[in-house]
Amino acid sequence: MYVLIAGGGKAGANVMRTLLRNGHEATLIEQERDRFERLEAEFEHQAMLGDATEIFVLEKAGIRRPPDLVLALTGDDEDNMVICQLAKEKYGVQKVIARVNDPRNQPHFDLLGISPTVCATSSILGLVEHEVPEHDLVHLLELRKENLEIVEVQIDKNSPSAGKRVEKLALPEGARLISVMRDGQAEIAVGSTELLEGDQVLAILEPGKEDELRRVLLKR
Amino acid sequence: MQAIIIGCGRVGSTVAKRLASEGWHVTAIDEKESALSRLGEDWTGGFVVGHGMDTDVLREAGIEEGDGVVVATDGDNTNIVIGQVAQKRFGIDCTVVRILDPARADFYAQRGLRTVCPTSTAIDVLTEAVRTCEVGGPKEASVQVARP
Numbered sequence: 001m002y003v004l005i006a007g008g009g010k011a012g013a014n015v016m017r018t019l020l021r022n023g024h025e026a027t028l029i030e031q032e033r034d035r036f037e038r039l040e041a042e043f044e045h046q047a048m049l050g051d052a053t054e055i056f057v058l059e060k061a062g063i064r065r066p067p068d069l070v071l072a073l074t075g076d077d078e079d080n081m082v083i084c085q086l087a088k089e090k091y092g093v094q095k096v097i098a099r100v101n102d103p104r105n106q107p108h109f110d111l112l113g114i115s116p117t118v119c120a121t122s123s124i125l126g127l128v129e130h131e132v133p134e135h136d137l138v139h140l141l142e143l144r145k146e147n148l149e150i151v152e153v154q155i156d157k158n159s160p161s162a163g164k165r166v167e168k169l170a171l172p173e174g175a176r177l178i179s180v181m182r183d184g185q186a187e188i189a190v191g192s193t194e195l196l197e198g199d200q201v202l203a204i205l206e207p208g209k210e211d212e213l214r215r216v217l218l219k220r
Numbered sequence: 221m222q223a224i225i226i227g228c229g230r231v232g233s234t235v236a237k238r239l240a241s242e243g244w245h246v247t248a249i250d251e252k253e254s255a256l257s258r259l260g261e262d263w264t265g266g267f268v269v270g271h272g273m274d275t276d277v278l279r280e281a282g283i284e285e286g287d288g289v290v291v292a293t294d295g296d297n298t299n300i301v302i303g304q305v306a307q308k309r310f311g312i313d314c315t316v317v318r319i320l321d322p323a324r325a326d327f328y329a330q331r332g333l334r335t336v337c338p339t340s341t342a343i344d345v346l347t348e349a350v351r352t353c354e355v356g357g358p359k360e361a362s363v364q365v366a367r368p
Contacts, residue, residue, distance in 0.1 A: 053297050055323040078273070078297035082324070090327055105273060108301055111308055 004067040005029065006052035006083045007074030008039045011099060015071060016043060027061045031074075053082045058091075066091045072098040077105040084114045115144050137214055140202070149207055150178070153217050155199040160219045167191035172212035175205035224249065224286045226272035226302055227293030231318065231338075233258035235290050240265050244288075247281040272302040278310070288314040296321050303333050 001024045005012050008030030019026045020043070028043060029052040030036040039047040050057035052074065063070075063086075070087040072080035080098045087093035100106055100119035109117050129138045130152065141150040155162050161169055166177055166189050177189035181200040187193065195201065195217075205213055221244045225236040228250035236259060240246045247266030248259060256267050270277030272293060283289065289306040291299045296319050303317035316334045319325035325337035 053324070054321065055327070076297070078295065078301045081301050082297045086324075086327065089331065107275070107309075108273065108305055112301075112304060 001025070001068045002062070002065060003027075003069045003071065004058075004061055004063060004087075005071045005073060006080070007072070007099070008035055008047065009073065009075060012071070012073040013039060013042075015073070016046075020046070029057060029061055053079050053086070055086065055090075058083075058086060063087060063091045063093070066093045068095065069093075070096045072096065074099070075101055077101050077108070081109060081112055081114060085112060088114075136218070137210055142207075147206060148204055150202060150204050151210065151213070153201045153203060153213070155195050155197055155201060155217065157197040158219070159195075159197070159217060161195045161217045162197045164195055165191065166193045166195065169195075169216055171216055172205070172209045175203060175209050175213050178202040178204055221245065221287045222247070222282060222285055223288045223290065224278070224281050224283050224306075226278075226289065226291045227299070227318075228255040228258055228267075229292065229294060230258070232290065232292040235292065236265065237263075239288075249277060249281050273298065273305075275305065275309070278306070283310050283312065286310070286312050288312070288316070290316050290318075292318040296324060300324065300328055300333070303328075303335075307333065 003019055003024055003026040005016055005026060005028045008028050012028055016026055016028045027046055027048055028039060029048045029050055030039055031051050033049065036047060036049040048061050050060070052058060070083065070093045072083040074080055077100060084096040084098050087096050096114065098109060098114050098117045100109060100117045103119050103122045106117065106119060106122070126139055130140070138152040139149060140152055143149065171177070179186050179202045180189050180193055180195065182196065182198070189201065201217065203213060223239050223244045223246045225232045225246060225248045228236065228248040232248065233255065236246045236248045245265065247268060249268045249270060249272055251269070251271055253269045259267065266281060268277055268281045272278065272291065283306060289312045291303045291306065293299055299317050299319060303315050306312045306315040316336060319328065319335050319337055320339050322337050322340045325335040325340065329335045
């Protein structure tokens with residue numbers, strides 16, 4: 001596989017290292033001279049100095065081939081968006097992956113149809129939410145392509161679903177329960193599974209159905 | 221008519237003042253509060269401090285009621301993204317974006333963004349200015365050589 005990586009920070013350099021170790025072909029573009037020199041010492045001709053949002057730089061790096069995958073991993077969201085747009089729309093690259101540095105820019109990536117994206121801050125926030133003992137809906141995973149998401153809900157003693165079997169719940173259209181975690185043991189949720197106080201329930205649903213699901217399981 | 225100017229530097233501020241003098245209601249956006257001084261003491265339009273990538277800032281500047289948007293920050297890629305947000309998210313058809321790099325300006329112009337590339341304009345104007353120069357060095361030299 002031929003991979004083009006824009007941005008030689010910690011993410012870019014580590015991905016590069018792993019790809020090469022696994023026998024793939026890759027080029028890493030870095031804009032800052034100091035950083036580039038360190039990368040060049042390690043990756044030799046496979047590291048390139050330049051601004052990956054400049055068309056001639058991308059072309060020198062082989063974007064016309066085109067690569068199987070372009071990774072936009074710079075520390076600048078605008079740059080990552082432009083790199084992805086150029087790769088997909090000018091050079092017909094089939095697959096791009098973009099790093100989102102500031103989660104507030106996520107809607108812009110979505111607007112421009114850039115997917116999948118990876119945002120460290122959002123992932124950390126998701127995990128923090130997971131740790132907070134607040135009985136509400138926690139987003140665990142977004143499946144953008146499928147337009148589905150996986151959430152976790154903790155059933156408390158006031159939940160209307162406590163003591164009820166899954167088949168008796170009026171779950172919203174486009175939502176299903178996946179599993180129930182009780183006393184450290186997870187089980188697949190089936191119709192006869194009874195929900196109890198303290199259960200951690202995983203659900204899969206279409207985005208936008210959160211409130212309905214919350215109402216059925218938690219009544220808020 | 222309402223215009224939003226994003227990036228209130230030399231170019232943005234002058235465009236803002238010119239449109240305002242023609243009767244537009246203009247709101248400028250800049251990251252730096254000091255940019256307000258570029259608009260002059262008698263500025264009666266709006267001014268919002270913030271980043272143009274921030275949709276709350278764009279809304280505060282009234283983009284939802286905007287008729288025209290000029291994007292002229294000092295970053296090409298920032299302008300490209302803000303321009304597309306104004307055009308696609310807020311539906312402002314008259315969104316004009318400054319892009320210094322001619323290659324990117326061409327690409328985004330093909331994709332339906334109204335781009336203005338000062339670099340291309342400078343290249344055209346400078347080339348044309350040299351072509352039409354009346355006192356040409358090489359011409360004089362060749363005349364001198366030809367003299368017996």
